[in-house]
Amino acid sequence: MRTAGNTWNGGIGAPVGVFLTVAFLAAGALGTAQPATGIPPEVVQLTQFGPALGVGLAALLWPGRVRALLAGALRGRGAGGGALLLTAPLIIALSAGAYALLTGDARFTRPDTLEHPFALIVVAQMIGACGEEIGWRCFLQPLLRTRFGPLATSVTVGAIWGVWHVGVFAEDPVYAAAFLVGAIAMSVVMGRALEGTRAGGLPLAGGFHALINLGMLLLMDEESGAVLPMVLFGAACLAAAVLWTWRNARTAPAARIRTIPEHVR
Template sequence: MKIVFLLVAFVGAGLLGAVQPATGLPTEILQLTQFGPALGVAVALIFWPTRVKALLAGAFSGRGGTRTGLALAATAVVVVTGAAAVYGLIGGDAGPTMPQHSLLVIAVAQFVGACGEEIGWRCFLQPAVRTRWGVLASSTAVGLIWGLWHPVFAEGWAYATAFVVATVSMSIVLGVALDGVRAHRLWLAGTFHTLVNLAMLLFMDEESGAVVPMALLAATCAVAAVGWLASRATNMPRVESQAG
C-alpha cells in the first residue's frame, strides 16, 4: 500500500508539473505538483479502502487541536522570521517583497496546495509508518521522502542537502505535534505548511537557488525540531503518570 502511494505521488507530481505550463497557472500562486500525494492517497483508497480510512481518521474533523495549531503556527513564523533576520544581518535580501499576484489569492491557493501534500505526508504516510516505528524515526523517514520528492537537486548538492535537512526537521516538528492528535490533522499540518511557504515567499529568495537562505531555514527548522522533541520528552512522564 505504501509503495503504491509513493509511486503515484512521485509519478503523479511529475505529470502534473509537466502539464502546468499548458494551464497558464502561475507557479507563484499554485504548483500542481503539490497534488501528487493526494493522488497517491486516492489510488490507495480505491484498493485498500478500510485501511486508508483508518489512517485518515481525524484528518478532517474531530474535537480539540487548538493549542497544537497555535503552537505550530508560532513555530512556522519563528523559524522563517528567524532565518530571514539572520539573512538580513549578513547582507542578504530579506524583503519583505510583495508577490506579483494578489496575496490573498496566493494564500488561499497555497493552503489548498499544502493540504494536497499533507493529506499524503502527514495524514496517510506518517501514521502508516508510525504503526511500526517511533515518532522520531517515522517522522525522519517521512521527512526524507518529502524532501527527495521535491526536484531540488537541479540546484546543486549544497542547496538540496539544506532543503532535505529542512524537510526532515519540519517533519519532526509535525510528527511530534500531531502524534496522538485525532482532530483536524489535515488543517493543522496544512496551516503550518502554508505559513512556512508564504513567509519564505515574502522574506527570502531561496527560490532563486541561493544556498545561504535555504541553509539558514534548515538551521532554524532543526532548532525547532530539537525544541519539540525536548518538550515531548519533558511532558511524557507527566502524561504517563496521569494515564496510570
C-alpha cells in the same frame, strides 16, 4: 493471539508502495502539464497534488484502512495545533533575521507588488499544502507509525518528502543538502505536534506548510538558488525540531504504536 498477518502492522508494504509510486509519478506528470494549464506556479504548483492522488488510489484499493488512517484528520483540533502554527512564522523570522544580520539585506516582498492577488495566493497555497499533507502527514505518517517510533517515523517521512522535491537536486549540493535537512526537521516538528492525536491533522499540517511557503515567498530568496538563505532556513528548521523534540520528551509520555481495528482490515 494475533499474528503479524492479522494486523495492520503486518501489511504496510503494499499501501506504502502504491502511495509513493503515485505520489512521485503524478507529481512529475502534473509539473510537466502545468505550463499548459496557465496556472502560475507562484499561485500554486500542481505537483503538490501528487500525494493526494496517491491517497486516492490507496483508498480505492484499501478503503477501510485508509478511512481509519484519515479518521479525524479533517475534524477537531490537535493538542499542539496552536504551537505548531506559531512555529512556522518563528522559523521564517529566525532564518530571514539571520540573513539580514549577515548580509545587511532585509529582504521583503510587499504582497501588493506580486503579480497575482495575495488573497488568491493565500487560499491556493493552503489548498496546495493540504494536497501534500493529506499524503505525508495524514496517510504515510500514521501508516508508518504503526510500525516505528515517533522520531524514526517523522525522519523517514521527512526524508521521503525531501527527495520527492526532485528538482531541488539540480541546485548546488549545499543548497540541496540544506533543503533536505529542512524537510526532515519540519517533518519532525509536525510529527511531534500531531503525535498521539489525528484530530484536525490536515488543516494543522496544511496550515503550517502554507505559512512556511508564504513566509518564504515574502521574506526569503531561496527560489533563486542562493545557498545562504536555504542554509539559514534549514538551520532554523533544525532548531525548531530540536526544541519540539525536547518539549515532547519532557511533557508527553511515549505514545503507543497504533493498530487499525479488526473491522477495517
